[in-house]
Amino acid sequence: MKAAGRDYRLELRKAQAGDTAALSQLISAVESRRPQLDGVLHEIYTSGGGARVVGVTGPPGSGKSSLVSALLRELRQRGETVAVVAVDPSSALTGGAILGDRLRMTEHSADSGVYVRSMSARGAMGGLSRAAVDAVAILDAAGWDTIVVETVGVGQDEVDIMRIAHTVVVVSVPGLGDDVQAMKAGLLEIADLHVVNKADREGARRTVTELRSMLRLAGARKPGAWLPPVVETVALDGSGIEDLTDELARHWNWMAAAGELEHRQLASAAERIRSIARDLLLQRMGDPTVASPFADLVRQVARRQLDPHAAAHKLISGME
Amino acid sequence: MKAAGRDYRLELRKAQAGDTAALSQLISAVESRRPQLDGVLHEIYTSGGGARVVGVTGPPGSGKSSLVSALLRELRQRGETVAVVAVDPSSALTGGAILGDRLRMTEHSADSGVYVRSMSARGAMGGLSRAAVDAVAILDAAGWDTIVVETVGVGQDEVDIMRIAHTVVVVSVPGLGDDVQAMKAGLLEIADLHVVNKADREGARRTVTELRSMLRLAGARKPGAWLPPVVETVALDGSGIEDLTDELARHWNWMAAAGELEHRQLASAAERIRSIARDLLLQRMGDPTVASPFADLVRQVARRQLDPHAAAHKLISGME
Numbered sequence: 001m002k003a004a005g006r007d008y009r010l011e012l013r014k015a016q017a018g019d020t021a022a023l024s025q026l027i028s029a030v031e032s033r034r035p036q037l038d039g040v041l042h043e044i045y046t047s048g049g050g051a052r053v054v055g056v057t058g059p060p061g062s063g064k065s066s067l068v069s070a071l072l073r074e075l076r077q078r079g080e081t082v083a084v085v086a087v088d089p090s091s092a093l094t095g096g097a098i099l100g101d102r103l104r105m106t107e108h109s110a111d112s113g114v115y116v117r118s119m120s121a122r123g124a125m126g127g128l129s130r131a132a133v134d135a136v137a138i139l140d141a142a143g144w145d146t147i148v149v150e151t152v153g154v155g156q157d158e159v160d161i162m163r164i165a166h167t168v169v170v171v172s173v174p175g176l177g178d179d180v181q182a183m184k185a186g187l188l189e190i191a192d193l194h195v196v197n198k199a200d201r202e203g204a205r206r207t208v209t210e211l212r213s214m215l216r217l218a219g220a221r222k223p224g225a226w227l228p229p230v231v232e233t234v235a236l237d238g239s240g241i242e243d244l245t246d247e248l249a250r251h252w253n254w255m256a257a258a259g260e261l262e263h264r265q266l267a268s269a270a271e272r273i274r275s276i277a278r279d280l281l282l283q284r285m286g287d288p289t290v291a292s293p294f295a296d297l298v299r300q301v302a303r304r305q306l307d308p309h310a311a312a313h314k315l316i317s318g319m320e
Numbered sequence: 321m322k323a324a325g326r327d328y329r330l331e332l333r334k335a336q337a338g339d340t341a342a343l344s345q346l347i348s349a350v351e352s353r354r355p356q357l358d359g360v361l362h363e364i365y366t367s368g369g370g371a372r373v374v375g376v377t378g379p380p381g382s383g384k385s386s387l388v389s390a391l392l393r394e395l396r397q398r399g400e401t402v403a404v405v406a407v408d409p410s411s412a413l414t415g416g417a418i419l420g421d422r423l424r425m426t427e428h429s430a431d432s433g434v435y436v437r438s439m440s441a442r443g444a445m446g447g448l449s450r451a452a453v454d455a456v457a458i459l460d461a462a463g464w465d466t467i468v469v470e471t472v473g474v475g476q477d478e479v480d481i482m483r484i485a486h487t488v489v490v491v492s493v494p495g496l497g498d499d500v501q502a503m504k505a506g507l508l509e510i511a512d513l514h515v516v517n518k519a520d521r522e523g524a525r526r527t528v529t530e531l532r533s534m535l536r537l538a539g540a541r542k543p544g545a546w547l548p549p550v551v552e553t554v555a556l557d558g559s560g561i562e563d564l565t566d567e568l569a570r571h572w573n574w575m576a577a578a579g580e581l582e583h584r585q586l587a588s589a590a591e592r593i594r595s596i597a598r599d600l601l602l603q604r605m606g607d608p609t610v611a612s613p614f615a616d617l618v619r620q621v622a623r624r625q626l627d628p629h630a631a632a633h634k635l636i637s638g639m640e
Contacts, residue, residue, distance in 0.1 A: 041629050042629070042630065045621075046625075049624060262622075266608050269608070269618045269628065274602070276629055277605060289586070298590045304365065304369060307366060308593045310362065312600055
């Protein structure tokens with residue numbers, strides 16, 4: 001069957017029956033934004049809702065990929081099916097991220113309860129956030145128990161992607177440079193759970209202590225509020241991974257008991273709409289050298305006949 | 321005078337006369353998106369166009385800030401006035417970036433030909449790209465010769481900001497981890513000039529050789545096309561900074577001779593419109609817990625009565 005003629009509704013049925021090749025086809029379709037998929041997206045979004053979505057983010061070099069692999073093993077032992085969406089904001093000429101995923105896939109290749117997919121800016125036509133958000137929806141609709149979304153957590157887009165997660169895990173590591181630590185600061189605010197990975201390294205105790213005191217400072221919390229725990233792990237030998245998995249379950253139970261799940265559904269829905277709307281807007285502002293209303297505005301701005309604020313207002317003036 | 325009553329047209333006049341306090345007021349106004357500024361933005365955008373905009377980007381830990389400081393010293397010696405806009409995508413609870421800028425400002429505090437400003441996601445209401453793009457326009461309108469825009473270069477937004485530069489400098493450094501090197505790959509495509517900083521480090525030769533062979537592979541260029549040079553620097557002792565400054569001038573002259581400047585003006589205008597339109601869209605998709613058409617859509621998506629694609633289409637359906 002030609003790709004152009006592919007029946008994505010059928011692919012969805014197959015994916016729901018456990019066919020990971022069909023799953024990969026669907027995710028490739030959101031990446032390359034196949035118009036035939038549009039009719040199926042409604043079904044995908046309205047049939048999902050059963051999965052737990054865990055976001056894992058942290059600065060480069062914190063060992064996120066190894067940590068996610070270890071978490072994946074532990075969740076499998078507890079009987080859950082697990083899918084991973086690894087979001088790489090670079091367009092990775094080197095293919096490093098892809099290679100890492102192949103290694104992970106190889107470990108679990110005989111296990112039908114594991115699915116790993118990486119998405120890079122290169123692979124995704126237009127918005128990477130949109131593609132990632134759609135991929136999570138597909139995995140949810142296909143019936144996976146836990147979906148892990150992994151990002152390098154450096155740009156605003158990546159922080160935004162975390163809003164579709166029920167639980168956000170922020171990975172720190174002892175002894176990274178100032179630049180990287182500063183980058184981490186933006187992530188602290190969205191963390192439900194902290195992991196200090198490579199906890200056998202020098203300086204690990206200090207990192208844990210600093211995190212705990214920062215969390216206490218942010219504290220003065222209401223009774224019953226969630227205090228993000230700090231878990232120490234060594235992903236490479238599996239230390240602390242059981243603790244991490246227990247804390248993930250504890251956070252889920254707290255959310256359910258505290259009525260927080262509904263709040264997260266709203267935040268997640270808002271982010272889904274935002275990422276898609278941003279992407280639709282970008283589509284309308286394409287190549288300025290191709291004739292379009294946008295190209296006309298660009299020419300006027302380049303000649304300084306119009307300022308870009310006025311141009312942007314003109315572009316979106318008809319918006320509701 | 322109260323901030324609410326501030327006359328930004330007067331501030332612009334003062335900034336054009338060399339008053340950096342007035343300049344800082346204007347940039348703060350774009351950061352906090354003061355509505356009184358709107359009337360002045362047209363004047364700002366249409367009166368600019370004289371500045372050379374240099375983008376400097378590279379992975380965390382590559383020593384961008386030190387490199388920019390050294391470049392700043394060299395440009396000053398050549399008689400140019402230089403303004404720096406340092407864009408930090410993290411919301412920097414630690415204030416690391418701000419501290420770095422204070423150090424840089426201290427070095428040049430007696431020199432009215434230098435201006436350094438950092439902008440973080442925390443400082444900028446809404447879109448950081450928009451604020452940075454407006455800040456560059458203000459500095460341009462105020463008559464600065466060279467404006468350096470510095471970013472960590474990790475997310476798509478940061479890559480996009482580079483599109484407002486005439487010349488993009490990508491900083492590499494020997495011996496960073498795979499994660500960081502993969503991140504860099506996305507930046508290679510937009511580089512006009514490569515710097516291998518910390519060139520006294522082990523592995524520097526290999527990094528230079530790898531870059532050069534990658535550039536040759538990308539080659540088979542048309543006669544007269546620009547081949548991005550690779551400059552080795554040690555920012556901390558100033559080695560290679562003269563070369564870098566010469567290469568910046570050579571790129572400018574090539575652009576002027578090859579008709580490339582006009583092309584860059586178009587790309588820059590397109591990016592200015594895009595960043596502002598994105599931001600305007602974000603404003604319309606605010607807090608989903610505050611009553612609005614957006615909040616209604618979010619509720620329907622959270623209840624799975626509507627899919628987010630349909631919701632996003634509804635939001636922007638009136639667009640031209």
